[in-house]
Amino acid sequence: MSVIAENLHWGVKRKTIVSGVSLTVAPGETLGLIGPNGSGKSSLLRLLAGLRTPVSGRVEINGQDIARVGRKALSRQIAFVQQSAATDTNVTVRDVVRLGRTPHRSALAGWSAADEAAVANALDLVDMVERRSQPWQTLSGGERQRVHIARALAQTPNVMFLDEPTNHLDIHHQIEILRIVRDLDLTSIVALHDLNLAAMFCDRIVVLEAGAVRACGTPDAVLTRDLCREVFRVAADVSGAPDTGRPHIRFRAE
Numbered sequence: 001m002s003v004i005a006e007n008l009h010w011g012v013k014r015k016t017i018v019s020g021v022s023l024t025v026a027p028g029e030t031l032g033l034i035g036p037n038g039s040g041k042s043s044l045l046r047l048l049a050g051l052r053t054p055v056s057g058r059v060e061i062n063g064q065d066i067a068r069v070g071r072k073a074l075s076r077q078i079a080f081v082q083q084s085a086a087t088d089t090n091v092t093v094r095d096v097v098r099l100g101r102t103p104h105r106s107a108l109a110g111w112s113a114a115d116e117a118a119v120a121n122a123l124d125l126v127d128m129v130e131r132r133s134q135p136w137q138t139l140s141g142g143e144r145q146r147v148h149i150a151r152a153l154a155q156t157p158n159v160m161f162l163d164e165p166t167n168h169l170d171i172h173h174q175i176e177i178l179r180i181v182r183d184l185d186l187t188s189i190v191a192l193h194d195l196n197l198a199a200m201f202c203d204r205i206v207v208l209e210a211g212a213v214r215a216c217g218t219p220d221a222v223l224t225r226d227l228c229r230e231v232f233r234v235a236a237d238v239s240g241a242p243d244t245g246r247p248h249i250r251f252r253a254e
């Protein structure tokens with residue numbers, strides 16, 4: 001499913017936080033959202049997912065204005081993985097992932113084979129099958145993050161929004177989670193701080209600066225030495241990775 005944002009503005013009181021953002025994400029594409037702390041990545045993701053209402057502008061998912069789509073219908077199509085999401089403590093891993101099926105179930109319907117399969121598949125994708133009966137509160141930070149991603153995957157969404165999904169994850173799971181998101185048959189928009197992970201896994205990248213789009217394009221076109229210096233205030237050398245041809249950024253401490 002495509003995601004199109006047209007001229008989104010959002011702010012709090014007199015502070016503008018998202019300013020004139022337009023973007024288009026093609027079906028199946030993985031779009032990276034990068035930018036310094038406070039540049040508006042989380043705020044923009046929330047607007048795109050319909051969790052916040054823009055002051056002006058609109059978002060279309062699959063050609064439909066999300067302001068006109070009911071919450072439940074929307075949650076059958078999109079999933080949102082928040083930064084450090086909280087969960088009720090007195091539940092198991094499997095209970096948390098089962099919550100991902102809520103949008104697909106009616107009040108009267110029982111738990112179906114399709115629900116069971118979606119939960120099992122999601123647990124398997126994030127490598128948590130063996131921990132499915134473990135109480136949520138006993139998990140490590142990285143394991144909690146993987147369970148929240150599994151809950152979103154169990155939703156079997158067409159579009160997935162992920163806010164810093166690699167937070168807390170070891171390098172194996174950072175790569176694994178982004179590989180899963182890229183390879184699944186869905187459209188994804190992922191806020192990331194690690195520029196090399198963005199270069200490796202995103203089809204295109206949007207760079208936010210002070211709530212506005214500073215640059216948009218393929219990793220190769222966007223992740224330049226000048227951008228690192230001007231937007232992220234770091235000195236860096238950028239070269240093409242020999243195996244993939246994607247940019248590889250080496251930061252310099254100077």
Ligand SMILES: Nc1ncnc2c1ncn2[C@@H]1O[C@H](COP(=O)(O)OP(=O)(O)OP(=O)(O)O)[C@@H](O)[C@H]1O
Pocket residue numbers: 012017035036037038039040041042043044
């Ligand atoms: N409800 C709010 N009220 C006041 N200010 C807010 C609110 N939500 C966000 N902001 C401010 O808007 C700016 C953008 O915040 P946002 O969380 O979208 O940035 P971000 O790019 O995701 O940052 P980070 O990389 O640190 O996670 C920040 O300066 C933040 O303090």
